[in-house]
Amino acid sequence: MAQDTLLKGRVLSFTGSPFEAEPEDAVQVNEAVVLSGGRIAAVGGAQDLARAHPGAEVTDHGEKLILAGFVDAHVHYPQTAMIASWGKRLIDWLNSYTFPEEMKFAAPDYAAGIAARYLDLTAAHGTTTMCSFCTIHPESVDAFFAEAQSRGQRVVAGKTCMDRNAPEGLRDTVRTAYDQSKALLQKWHGVDRLSYAITPRFSPTSTPEQLEAMGALWAEHPDCLMQTHLSEQTDEIEWVRSLFPSARDYLDTYESFGLLGGRGLYGHAIHLEPRERDRLREVDAALIHCPTSNTFIGSGLFDMAGLMSRGHRIGLATDTGGGSSFSMLRTMAAAYEIGQLRGVPLHSAQLLWLATVGSARALRMDDAIGNVAAGMEADLVVLDLASTPAIAQRSERAQDLWEAVFPTIMMGDDRAVAEVWIGGRRVTG
Incomplete structure (x- = not known):
């Protein structure tokens, strides 16, 4: 049986549409996500998930952003x-x-x-x-x-x-x-x-x-x-x-x-x-x-x-x-x-x-992909929000997550992509 994987970082999940409410209210940020058998097994606090999955292989991404591929x-x-x-x-x-x-x-x-x-x-x-x-x-x-x-x-x-x-x-x-x-x-x-x-x-x-x-x-x-x-x-x-x-x-x-x-x-x-x-x-x-x-x-x-x-x-x-x-x-x-x-x-x-x-x-596939939630397929991207000197010097002044993310959206490229997971398997990074 394949080993579970625990990824630590800023794990971004959507709880609703940011077009239908205040954008910040549609998002939840957790500390870790567990991948098991090609799916997301759990999302939550890093210590809680580590205790619940003691055999998991752990990768700590620090301040990087983990979200759906x-x-x-x-x-x-x-x-x-x-x-x-x-x-x-x-x-x-x-x-x-x-x-x-x-x-x-x-x-x-x-x-x-x-x-x-x-x-x-x-x-x-x-x-x-x-x-x-x-x-x-x-x-x-x-x-x-x-x-x-x-x-x-x-x-x-x-x-x-x-x-x-x-x-x-x-x-x-x-x-x-x-x-x-x-x-x-x-x-x-x-x-x-x-x-x-x-x-x-x-x-x-x-x-x-x-x-x-x-x-x-x-x-x-x-x-x-x-x-x-x-x-x-x-x-x-x-x-x-x-x-x-x-x-x-x-x-x-x-x-x-x-x-x-x-x-x-x-x-x-x-x-x-x-x-x-x-x-x-x-x-x-x-x-x-x-x-x-x-x-x-x-x-x-x-x-x-x-x-x-x-x-x-x-x-x-x-x-x-x-x-x-x-x-x-x-x-x-x-x-x-x-x-x-x-x-x-x-x-x-x-x-x-x-x-x-x-x-x-x-694509009528939001029950399987596109979000980080328990039961979803484990397709993930890990973004480095300080991937280049220009982005890093801007993001380090950020007052909140959104101010930190925006320079990567506007100036980021493949250098911002630290890891990619497809079906629970790491394919880059």
């Missing part, structure tokens, strides 16, 4: 190698950089290499779960799931479906999209810590017939997530209008084909019409905020405060590689900056919640 709710792992590609709007950027790179994923060895690289990079930044688009190639899905499975990692992914407005070699058909997605779903969904997401890329790259087929597949497997893109850029919205002239709005191009639901993940969702907001809230769908991508590609400013005030389910994401960083710390910093531009700066507790509980809620 980061959950990245919208990524494209196949875009790892072309992250931070210069200077294009969305549609030109796809044609210039993304589609040529995604063509390579028909080769299983190439897909496997990028999957391993991506999971190494994200683990180094403290991300323990992500929801990824793959490519149209089943090989890309197999590679990602196989690599995650070998690491005991909880991930979500799906075959991207496109049957128009993409280069030859990156288009499937209505039939192959349905058949291959279903076969992959049956192969991987619910195996170990793996979950399948039905994945039409976005309305412009799917015919109405393909969207209808994806809606039918989702109706057959309603326990699956469905991920896509929505209202990222204004010129994209105009393109959708031209392709679907009878649709009421962008969301209607999904809704009319059975692709609107509570287990739907809608990336970006920046330029929403009032009807779209109302319908997304009615079905309790998840909106995924991708702040570094939104600024990097010039998409716009997500309305965090307005959507949260209406009770929307919101997650946070890097959107690799439209997003310009693998780091959820950098993503939180960008979310703060966009909040400032919107006139509503986010509190440190709100930013950390979005990157953990919020994204886990978006």
Whole structure:
């Protein structure tokens, strides 16, 4: 039987949403956490837990912050190698950089290499779960799931479906999209810590017939997530209008084909019409905020405060590689900056919640990941709040935890990640 592990430090748990009360009131800080059998066994005082678990291996992290591993709710792992590609709007950027790179994923060895690289990079930044688009190639899905499975990692992914407005070699058909997605779903969904997401890329790259087929597949497997893109850029919205002239709005191009639901993940969702907001809230769908991508590609400013005030389910994401960083710390910093531009700066507790509980809620996995509480899966990140001289000289003046955390959110990178645990196993540090 594996030995229990006791980690000492400042253990941060959320007891509620910091968007629904005073942010500080939604947080509890304890002295230690015990890991046992891949799960969190207990959280509490260090002496009490040491007495209750006398055989546990103890690591004392001092003033470091221990919290749930980061959950990245919208990524494209196949875009790892072309992250931070210069200077294009969305549609030109796809044609210039993304589609040529995604063509390579028909080769299983190439897909496997990028999957391993991506999971190494994200683990180094403290991300323990992500929801990824793959490519149209089943090989890309197999590679990602196989690599995650070998690491005991909880991930979500799906075959991207496109049957128009993409280069030859990156288009499937209505039939192959349905058949291959279903076969992959049956192969991987619910195996170990793996979950399948039905994945039409976005309305412009799917015919109405393909969207209808994806809606039918989702109706057959309603326990699956469905991920896509929505209202990222204004010129994209105009393109959708031209392709679907009878649709009421962008969301209607999904809704009319059975692709609107509570287990739907809608990336970006920046330029929403009032009807779209109302319908997304009615079905309790998840909106995924991708702040570094939104600024990097010039998409716009997500309305965090307005959507949260209406009770929307919101997650946070890097959107690799439209997003310009693998780091959820950098993503939180960008979310703060966009909040400032919107006139509503986010509190440190709100930013950390979005990157953990919020994204886990978006993925409908907050009963398993995203928080430090007894019974949860043991995915953790340990943050050094003095990881660089610049951060250290600021945090040492802090009057409370939040003032100490904020410089790491704004200036931190992988150097701030002291340890990462996935499924109760230390993978970095």
